[in-house]
Amino acid sequence: MLTACNKEEGTSGTTGRELQHIIMSEVMGRLVIQQCLSASLKLPGADGKDPEHVDIGRGMVVFVCFLDKASEETVEKLTKHIINIRLCEDDSGRRVSICDIQGDILIIPQATLGGKLKGKAMQYHMNVDKTLGEALYHRLCQGVRTAIEAVSSGNVKCGVYGARQILSTDTNGPYTHIVEV
Amino acid sequence: MLTACNKEEGTSGTTGRELQHIIMSEVMGRLVIQQCLSASLKLPGADGKDPEHVDIGRGMVVFVCFLDKASEETVEKLTKHIINIRLCEDDSGRRVSICDIQGDILIIPQATLGGKLKGKAMQYHMNVDKTLGEALYHRLCQGVRTAIEAVSSGNVKCGVYGARQILSTDTNGPYTHIVEV
Numbered sequence: 001m002l003t004a005c006n007k008e009e010g011t012s013g014t015t016g017r018e019l020q021h022i023i024m025s026e027v028m029g030r031l032v033i034q035q036c037l038s039a040s041l042k043l044p045g046a047d048g049k050d051p052e053h054v055d056i057g058r059g060m061v062v063f064v065c066f067l068d069k070a071s072e073e074t075v076e077k078l079t080k081h082i083i084n085i086r087l088c089e090d091d092s093g094r095r096v097s098i099c100d101i102q103g104d105i106l107i108i109p110q111a112t113l114g115g116k117l118k119g120k121a122m123q124y125h126m127n128v129d130k131t132l133g134e135a136l137y138h139r140l141c142q143g144v145r146t147a148i149e150a151v152s153s154g155n156v157k158c159g160v161y162g163a164r165q166i167l168s169t170d171t172n173g174p175y176t177h178i179v180e181v
Numbered sequence: 182m183l184t185a186c187n188k189e190e191g192t193s194g195t196t197g198r199e200l201q202h203i204i205m206s207e208v209m210g211r212l213v214i215q216q217c218l219s220a221s222l223k224l225p226g227a228d229g230k231d232p233e234h235v236d237i238g239r240g241m242v243v244f245v246c247f248l249d250k251a252s253e254e255t256v257e258k259l260t261k262h263i264i265n266i267r268l269c270e271d272d273s274g275r276r277v278s279i280c281d282i283q284g285d286i287l288i289i290p291q292a293t294l295g296g297k298l299k300g301k302a303m304q305y306h307m308n309v310d311k312t313l314g315e316a317l318y319h320r321l322c323q324g325v326r327t328a329i330e331a332v333s334s335g336n337v338k339c340g341v342y343g344a345r346q347i348l349s350t351d352t353n354g355p356y357t358h359i360v361e362v
Contacts (some may be wrong), residue, residue, distance in 0.1 A: 032213060032357050063357050084301045095302065112356045120265045121276065122358060164354040173345040174294045176213050176244050177303060178359065 016099040025126070029155040030113050032063040033087060035171060038104050041159055042166035051166075054157040059103030060087065061169060065113035066128040075136050077181040079143040082107075087177060099152040105144060108159040108167065109137050118157050134161040190291060199331065204309070209255040211294050212360040213244040214268060216352060220287050222340055223347040232347075236340040238286030241268065242350060246294035247309040247317050256317050258362040260324035263288075269357060280333040289340040290318050315342040 008075035039054045062082055066074065086095040088103055098105060111133070127133065138161075145156040157167050198248065221236045243263055247255065267276040269284055279286060292314070296303035319342075326337040340346050 030359075032359070055287055063355075080300065085298065086302050098302070108355075110355070110357050112358050117262065117266065117360055118255075120278065121267050125356050165352075167352045169348075169350050169352075169357050171346075171348045174244075174291070174348050175291075176291050177293050177296050178213070 025069075027180045028067050028070040029078045029181045030065045031081070031177075032079060032110070032113060033082075033085070033177045033179065034061045034169070034174045035059075035087060035089075036061050036065075036106075036174075037170045037172050039167065039169040041106060041108065041157070043160050044163050054076065054106065054159075056104035056106045056155060056157050058101070059154060060098055061167075062105060062107045062115060063110035064107060064137065064140060065110050066133050067114050067126050068128050070128045070132070070136055072136075072139065074181055075139045075143060078140055078179075079147060081179050081181070082144050082149045084177065085177075087175060098154060101150065102153045104131050104155045104157070105148065106157045106159075107137075107141050107144060109161045109166050110165070111135075130162065137161045188352075201358045206250075208361045209248050209251040210245045210259045210362045211248065212262070212358075213291070213294060214263075214266070214358045214360065215242045215244075215350070215355045216240075216268060216270075217242050217287075217355070218351045218353050220348065220350040222287060222338070224341050225344050235287065235340075237285035237287045237336060237338050239282070240335060241279055241286050242348075243286060243288045244291035244294060245288060245318065245321060246291050247314050248295050248307050249311070250274070250311050250348065251309045251317055253317075255362055256320045256324060259321055259360075260328060262360050262362070263325050264328045264362065266358075268356060279335060280329065281332045285327065285336045285338070286362065287338045287340075288322050288325060289346050290314075290342045311343065341346060 036059060038057055038063050040053050043054060045051045069139045084097055086097055088096055088098055088101045090096045090101055111127055114127040115124050141158040148154055148156050217240060219238055220242050221234050224233045224235060226232045264280060265278050267278050269277055269279055269282045271277045271282055272334040292308055296305050322339040329335050329337050
């Protein structure tokens with residue numbers, strides 16, 4: 001159906017907003033990936049205890065959001081991309097994977113990435129429901145950790161689903177990238 | 182043409198990747214917006230001088246990328262969204278605009294946002310050419326600054342187009358959002 005939905009018809013018959021809705025209904029998982037020299041995430045303390053921090057060194061901060069058709073397959077695809085994507089710089093300036101630089105990964109749940117602008121406000125109707133989203137987030141963290149530990153000395157750290165993510169980062173060029181599956 | 186390109190046909194006749202290509206060819210400007218308590222961007226020093234820093238306090242870090250059909254109209258739309266979008270929290274936790282909290286804005290050029298994953302690498306074929314991109318970036322900074330100065334005591338700071346953006350941020354929940362026009 002690509003021919004019935006090509007660029008020209010997209011411009012004349014379908015507005016950018018409509019097309020955006022169509023593609024968003026096809027997207028099941030969305031990542032924003034930023035390179036970092038270090039990052040620190042403050043986690044809410046359990047049972048009234050003091051907040052904890054999870055810290056990483058050189059590597060990537062990965063913000064993740066699952067949309068409403070997300071499944072185990074989405075987790076598998078995202079895991080593969082996080083492990084393999086060549087966004088890190090090695091000492092000679094070449095773009096390599098996070099494993100190649102033995103870098104750390106901080107995976108932060110970020111439901112706001114599923115937002116869609118309507119007027120002046122963002123709406124989040126396309127996000128996965130909270131229970132499934134939390135399960136998929138834990139599966140993603142587990143999958144990435146297992147894959148990294150098998151081949152790299154890098155650390156994989158995670159946030160807390162549904163909590164406010166208080167983050168400090170230090171970058172050497174954030175190189176912000178969006179990846180959708 | 183929306184009926185010829187609906188969700189069902191999108192799923193069966195058009196792959197997610199093809200749809201992604203279609204929608205990306207309709208996107209002219211892309212923002213990633215993150216709330217911050219403070220942010221500091223190190224700029225390369227001119228003529229071998231020491232690097233300079235631009236700093237902002239509470240407000241938003243806005244990463245921007247122009248794609249290959251971007252124009253003055255794109256700049257106008259993005260300017261309007263940056264000024265009006267209700268992503269900032271006021272003291273009562275309500276989402277309001279950056280003007281409502283008299284917040285600062287740091288606008289960072291980020292060509293990597295135009296990247297499209299192919300295999301394990303990102304490709305940037307859809308980005309605007311560098312000369313036009315730089316001109317549009319300056320227009321955006323100027324437009325946002327003029328609009329903010331008219332109604333708010335907030336500061337608007339900018340990066341350097343084409344330079345490596347070395348950034349430190351401190352957030353109280355980064356609330357990462359993507360906005361496309």
